[in-house]
Amino acid sequence: MARADIKLGYSCNNDCIHCVISDFKDKVLEKGLPEDISGEDYKKELLDSRKRADKITFTGGEPTIRKELLDLVAFARDIGFSITMQTNGRRLSDPKFATALCSIAPINFCIALHGPNAEIHDKITQRPGSFYETVQGIRNIIEIRQTPNFLSGKIVISKVNADYLAETSRFMISLGFSSINLTFPHACGNARKYFYDVVPRYIEIKESVINAIQLCFLHNVHVDVETIPFCFLPNLEWLAVELAMSDDDYAELKQYGSEKKIIDWTKKRKQIKSKFPQCKECRFDAVCEGPWNEYPKFYGHEEFTPVMGKPVKTAEEIKTREHLPQAKRSYIFKNMIDNG
Numbered sequence: 001m002a003r004a005d006i007k008l009g010y011s012c013n014n015d016c017i018h019c020v021i022s023d024f025k026d027k028v029l030e031k032g033l034p035e036d037i038s039g040e041d042y043k044k045e046l047l048d049s050r051k052r053a054d055k056i057t058f059t060g061g062e063p064t065i066r067k068e069l070l071d072l073v074a075f076a077r078d079i080g081f082s083i084t085m086q087t088n089g090r091r092l093s094d095p096k097f098a099t100a101l102c103s104i105a106p107i108n109f110c111i112a113l114h115g116p117n118a119e120i121h122d123k124i125t126q127r128p129g130s131f132y133e134t135v136q137g138i139r140n141i142i143e144i145r146q147t148p149n150f151l152s153g154k155i156v157i158s159k160v161n162a163d164y165l166a167e168t169s170r171f172m173i174s175l176g177f178s179s180i181n182l183t184f185p186h187a188c189g190n191a192r193k194y195f196y197d198v199v200p201r202y203i204e205i206k207e208s209v210i211n212a213i214q215l216c217f218l219h220n221v222h223v224d225v226e227t228i229p230f231c232f233l234p235n236l237e238w239l240a241v242e243l244a245m246s247d248d249d250y251a252e253l254k255q256y257g258s259e260k261k262i263i264d265w266t267k268k269r270k271q272i273k274s275k276f277p278q279c280k281e282c283r284f285d286a287v288c289e290g291p292w293n294e295y296p297k298f299y300g301h302e303e304f305t306p307v308m309g310k311p312v313k314t315a316e317e318i319k320t321r322e323h324l325p326q327a328k329r330s331y332i333f334k335n336m337i338d339n340g
């Protein structure tokens with residue numbers, strides 16, 4: 001199935017320190033365009049994407065603060081999309097709104113929570129009170145839907161929460177998340193402006209990421225990671241979400257205000273990531289995408305150490321864990337400790 005990701009615009013009730021959208025927002029404002037796409041134009045984009053895709057991700061900015069959202073979700077449902085919504089979850093703290101939204105379609109929610117408590121989460125969102133609203137929003141939709149299967153969580157890693165990834169994962173599991181994604185920040189927008197306060201070095205977060213993964217394994221919660229090169233994921237390479245975004249899986253991204261409205265995201269993503277001279281010696285060179293282009297401009301590339309061993313030629317070898325020695329193919333917690 002093909003997926004379309006259409007950004008509703010750039011208004012948001014948070015202002016996360018790692019957020020990439022401020023660059024896009026500045027561009028549309030410079031062009032004299034409104035901050036958000038109009039409801040009618042969004043419907044046109046939905047109809048156009050439906051020719052190629054049957055899954056839609058509503059994202060932004062923050063989709064839940066758009067007044068036309070319920071109408072747009074109903075429209076997407078009526079033309080046959082299955083719906084995912086990426087949200088900070090704050091508006092879902094209003095039980096009437098959460099009930100109305102959930103009554104339209106069986107939406108899969110991806111909710112971002114960046115810390116285990118208000119101090120860390122609100123420092124990242126730069127909005128006091130956002131932690132309590134997001135947590136209440138999560139509780140509301142679990143109560144409305146009576147099952148957590150539709151709920152995945154996202155933690156964007158930053159210097160602020162890097163030491164709390166396992167603690168944040170533990171808290172999310174206690175709330176009822178059945179899936180957690182750990183994403184390395186892309187140094188665009190706020191993350192570029194405040195780079196040295198926001199973006200950690202990979203080498204600094206490696207242990208913390210592995211600890212959070214182990215915790216998810218222990219609790220039998222699905223976990224995956226995004227934009228973490230394989231040289232920082234020893235024996236855990238198969239958790240990289242990029243492996244699931246293979247060349248055969250069509251995905252398009254519609255970025256409101258951008259000249260090029262449709263992008264083959266799988267192809268484009270590889271063009272905006274970097275590889276290094278030493279990668280030629282690495283067994284993962286054929287499949288590893290490396291970090292976003294901005295990262296080595298700030299930190300260089302010395303910390304990317306080639307992984308020795310039999311060359312891996314296809315993503316499939318990693319997804320099936322064929323690339324691991326037989327004894328390490330199970331993700332039993334004890335093995336992770338021994339081999340990490």
Ligand code: SF4
Pocket residue numbers: 229230231232275276278279282283284285288289290291304305306307
């Ligand atoms: S190909 Fe390069 S970036 Fe990727 S794992 Fe190997 S050394 Fe790291």
